[in-house]
Amino acid sequence: MVQKATVADAVGNRANETMKPSPLRIHRPTTVEETLDLLATRGDTGKILAGGQSLIPVLNMRLAAPSDLIDITSVAGIDKLEVSGAGGSEEICVGAGVTHRRVERSADVARANPLLGEALRFVAHPAVRNRGTTVGSIAHADPNGEMPMILALTGGRIEVRSLDGERTLGAEELNVGPLETSLNSDELITRAIFPALPAGSRTGFDELARRSGDYALAGVGMILDVEGETLTGLRCGFVSVTDVPEILDLGEAVSGVGLGDGYEAADAIAEAVRDFVDPGGDIHASADYRRHLAGVIASRLFRRLCRSDGVGGCRAAADASEADSVDRKVRNAESPVETTGEDTERRRA
Numbered sequence: 001m002v003q004k005a006t007v008a009d010a011v012g013n014r015a016n017e018t019m020k021p022s023p024l025r026i027h028r029p030t031t032v033e034e035t036l037d038l039l040a041t042r043g044d045t046g047k048i049l050a051g052g053q054s055l056i057p058v059l060n061m062r063l064a065a066p067s068d069l070i071d072i073t074s075v076a077g078i079d080k081l082e083v084s085g086a087g088g089s090e091e092i093c094v095g096a097g098v099t100h101r102r103v104e105r106s107a108d109v110a111r112a113n114p115l116l117g118e119a120l121r122f123v124a125h126p127a128v129r130n131r132g133t134t135v136g137s138i139a140h141a142d143p144n145g146e147m148p149m150i151l152a153l154t155g156g157r158i159e160v161r162s163l164d165g166e167r168t169l170g171a172e173e174l175n176v177g178p179l180e181t182s183l184n185s186d187e188l189i190t191r192a193i194f195p196a197l198p199a200g201s202r203t204g205f206d207e208l209a210r211r212s213g214d215y216a217l218a219g220v221g222m223i224l225d226v227e228g229e230t231l232t233g234l235r236c237g238f239v240s241v242t243d244v245p246e247i248l249d250l251g252e253a254v255s256g257v258g259l260g261d262g263y264e265a266a267d268a269i270a271e272a273v274r275d276f277v278d279p280g281g282d283i284h285a286s287a288d289y290r291r292h293l294a295g296v297i298a299s300r301l302f303r304r305l306c307r308s309d310g311v312g313g314c315r316a317a318a319d320a321s322e323a324d325s326v327d328r329k330v331r332n333a334e335s336p337v338e339t340t341g342e343d344t345e346r347r348r349a
């Protein structure tokens with residue numbers, strides 16, 4: 001069903017006085033096909049509206065002025081959240097209508113890929129996560145967003161449809177620049193697919209923000225591969241310190257290092273991260289501070305994962321309990337940031 005209610009219809013002829021966005025038409029398709037038709041006919045002047053948690057502020061500030069909004073919240077079949085496959089081919093399929101909160105609270109997701117839920121708990125506040133969608137976040141391609149990075153770090157992909165057909169894109173093909181993707185204006189992402197993590201891998205995410213719910217000043221996600229007591233791989237992804245999700249592979253650097261030697265290896269990892277990231281500075285933090293912070297977070301996270309013994313960050317033992325969803329942003333913001341080698345030594349002692 002297509003509703004051609006204009007904002008002016010909704011508020012009478014005082015629209016331009018009372019509404020923040022430019023006048024626009026809202027369409028509420030109920031099928032994917034109808035959505036694709038609308039996208040094809042509206043071209044660059046149409047915009048998909050999912051949870052609205054990023055788009056509505058943009059419209060309210062009149063940073064964009066599409067003539068047509070295509071609201072996909074009533075589209076049938078795109079609200080599925082499934083863990084499919086088995087063993088090594090298990091994967092999490094997140095439909096375009098699935099909110100962050102559903103993914104975060106899913107026990108199946110937590111079992112298959114604990115990193116996803118852990119990072120989601122850093123996305124804004126629960127109220128935003130109740131409306132915002134994980135696919136919308138990926139489409140928005142904000143370098144300060146957690147989900148585009150997690151898609152890249154876990155080797156995920158998206159499925160995209162238009163009237164011309166369907167295609168699949170990996171994170172590296174999707175992300176072109178900050179807030180910029182390779183999606184065409186007539187394309188709808190129907191779902192995002194995150195592979196399950198191999199059993200035994202250790203994963204973690206951490207970030208620092210000035211206030212609860214704020215975007216991170218810097219954030220780091222990590223996947224550590226372990227065989228017995230020995231490290232065999234390490235990949236890191238970053239939030240707020242690279243323009244697009246870029247993955248740093250430190251597999252060679254840590255290969256053969258014992259879990260018990262994690263403290264010693266952590267300083268070198270911090271250094272490698274600082275060399276790799278390329279943050280910009282703004283009123284919230286200078287580029288140097290963000291770079292430094294990324295290194296500190298990476299070193300802490302790495303040491304936590306080396307210590308971790310099956311609780312929390314380990315693939316096999318993750319759980320999505322409510323207790324785990326304490327707002328870690330606040331805890332992080334309140335905990336002192338370790339800044340010097342001397343601090344590190346004190347902690348070890």
Ligand SMILES: Cc1cc2nc3c(=O)[nH]c(=O)nc-3n(C[C@H](O)[C@H](O)[C@H](O)COP(=O)(O)OP(=O)(O)OC[C@H]3O[C@@H](n4cnc5c(N)ncnc54)[C@H](O)[C@@H]3O)c2cc1C
Binds near residue numbers: 123147
């Ligand atoms: C106060 C506040 C704090 C926030 N903090 C964070 C944070 O810390 N970390 C974080 O990652 N995010 C944060 N967000 C953003 C939030 O995660 C959004 O939910 C998310 O970025 C976009 O999801 P959405 O469903 O709301 O998409 P919308 O806002 O509806 O859409 C965003 C963009 O994606 C496009 N789009 C949406 N769905 C599709 C689709 N299926 N196919 C193609 N294009 C599509 C839209 O056209 C639009 O351009 C915050 C938001 C608020 C309001």
